[in-house]
Amino acid sequence: MKNIILAITGGIAAYKSAFFARLLIKNGYNVRVIMTDGAKAFITPLTLQALTGNQVHTELLDETAELGMGHIELAKWADLLIVAPATANTIAKLAMGVADDLLSTVCLATTVPILVAPAMNQQMWQHPSVKLNLQTLRDYDYEVIQPASGMQACGDVGEGRLPEPEYLLEYVEYFIARHTTPQLLAGKNVTITAGATVEAIDPVRFLSNHSTGKMGFALAKACRNAGANVTLIAGGKVHLPTPLFVHRFDVLSAEDMLKVAKDCANGLALPCCDDEEHDHKHHHHDHNEFGNDIEVEPISTATDIFIATAAVADYRTRDVVPQKIKKTQDEMSLDLVKNPDVLATIAKEFPEIFVVGFAAETQDVEKYAKGKLESKKLNMIACNDVSRSDIGFGSDDNAMTVFFNNKNEPVVLEKMSKEKIAEQLVELIGVELGKKFTFVKP
Numbered sequence: 297m298k299n300i301i302l303a304i305t306g307g308i309a310a311y312k313s314a315f316f317a318r319l320l321i322k323n324g325y326n327v328r329v330i331m332t333d334g335a336k337a338f339i340t341p342l343t344l345q346a347l348t349g350n351q352v353h354t355e356l357l358d359e360t361a362e363l364g365m366g367h368i369e370l371a372k373w374a375d376l377l378i379v380a381p382a383t384a385n386t387i388a389k390l391a392m393g394v395a396d397d398l399l400s401t402v403c404l405a406t407t408v409p410i411l412v413a414p415a416m417n418q419q420m421w422q423h424p425s426v427k428l429n430l431q432t433l434r435d436y437d438y439e440v441i442q443p444a445s446g447m448q449a450c451g452d453v454g455e456g457r458l459p460e461p462e463y464l465l466e467y468v469e470y471f472i473a474r475h476t477t478p479q480l481l482a483g484k485n486v487t488i489t490a491g492a493t494v495e496a497i498d499p500v501r502f503l504s505n506h507s508t509g510k511m512g513f514a515l516a517k518a519c520r521n522a523g524a525n526v527t528l529i530a531g532g533k534v535h536l537p538t539p540l541f542v543h544r545f546d547v548l549s550a551e552d553m554l555k556v557a558k559d560c561a562n563g564l565a566l567p568c569c570d571d572e573e574h575d576h577k578h579h580h581h582d583h584n585e586f587g588n589d590i591e592v593e594p595i596s597t598a599t600d601i602f603i604a605t606a607a608v609a610d611y612r613t614r615d616v617v618p619q620k621i622k623k624t625q626d627e628m629s630l631d632l633v634k635n636p637d638v639l640a641t642i643a644k645e646f647p648e649i650f651v652v653g654f655a656a657e658t659q660d661v662e663k664y665a666k667g668k669l670e671s672k673k674l675n676m677i678a679c680n681d682v683s684r685s686d687i688g689f690g691s692d693d694n695a696m697t698v699f700f701n702n703k704n705e706p707v708v709l710e711k712m713s714k715e716k717i718a719e720q721l722v723e724l725i726g727v728e729l730g731k732k733f734t735f736v737k738p
């Protein structure tokens with residue numbers, strides 16, 4: 297899905313569409329731009345032509361345009377159409393099926409997915425007619441991107457801003473991934489631990505390790521793309537942006553991580569999500585077509601699949617010293633006690649959850665991984681060699697051997713990007729889940 301029609305309508309946010317077009321081109325998409333008359337009042341076609349390298353389409357009834365790429369060819373050329381910004385007027389026209397200009401006609405003529413990014417004054421955004429029209433669009437399978445809130449060009453503060461171009465790009469990439477990935481985990485609640493835990497020694501020092509969270513965050517994206525509702529529990533040293541539509545809890549220590557993991561397993565942890573549309577499935581309220589609040593059946597958020605990529609500190613100091621430890625002695629020793637095992641606890645206390653462990657080894661990889669698979673009572677364990685500098689901690693790539701509780705033959709995943717290896721793991725999990733009721737845990 298590389299051919300994108302970017303349709304720009306007449307709102308002040310149209311200036312952001314130039315940056316968005318540029319970002320799409322930089323990321324390898326072919327972009328053709330449609331502009332309405334209103335859009336041309338805010339930004340010129342020449343700007344978009346220069347940025348995309350393609351002539352901009354503006355007229356429905358234009359003899360020369362129809363000789364080149366007319367509205368039907370344009371509709372067929374695209375893999376995806378995104379209207380950004382979409383004004384209240386355009387939204388109303390699309391909802392009514394009006395076809396009085398190029399954009400509205402192409403929207404009727406195309407069979408490809410259509411994304412709509414509304415942008416308007418916050419008062420207009422709250423108007424029931426806008427809400428009703430957007431609901432109509434959703435019923436027609438258009439996907440509506442929730443506007444951002446904040447200071448508006450007119451001076452008002454509220455909801456209705458066009459999200460930033462980087463967000464729109466991330467949304468497009470997520471949307472394409474969702475449409476091209478087998479939905480192996482559709483509707484499943486997946487909880488993933490990621491990164492290093494931080495065990496305080498005193499107010500300034502801590503025990504930790506080199507895990508960055510990259511592996512766990514890549515898995516979160518892959519699970520989300522496969523249809524799962526994903527919650528990430530990120531350790532204290534993770535500095536990665538949260539993937540779109542993934543819930544995130546930040547924790548410091550192993551004990552904190554276990555607490556949140558248990559809440560997730562019990563379906564008690566419900567973080568807020570910025571996006572109303574994508575979060576509504578967990579809420580007990582929804583809106584009917586007239587915008588009224590209605591009761592809907594709650595859907596369980598309890599974990600179905602638990603994946604432990606976090607590098608959890610095995611030990612913590614017996615007590616956290618309340619004040620900074622002074623440099624007085626030549627030697628000092630720390631009194632350490634064992635941390636709870638997050639993964640083993642979840643596997644033991646929630647036997648209905650499908651549990652996937654990771655094993656970071658430096659020697660006798662297979663022996664130790666199999667040992668952990670059995671002792672922690674896991675369904676699967678993905679083992680990586682962390683003595684190599686080109687994979688494992690911090691790097692963008694990984695390689696692993698995956699062992700299963702129900703078969704002897706492991707699956708070897710050769711070195712590839714953490715994103716790709718995460719997709720492969722999701723496939724393996726999907727296959728095992730299909731057999732969920734036919735095997736017994738050790």
Ligand code: PMT
Pocket residue numbers: 489490491492506507508509510511512550604605606607608609610635636637638639640652653654655656657668680682688689690691
């Ligand atoms: O985060 P990155 O920089 O991308 O690096 C990824 C990684 C190398 C950290 C990752 O691929 C990995 O190997 N994660 C597991 C690290 C680890 O702690 O392995 P372990 O063999 O010590 O633990 C075995 C399993 O038990 C792991 O799933 C671990 O999350 C879990 N565990 C361990 C101890 C503990 N107290 N609680 C746990 O849940």
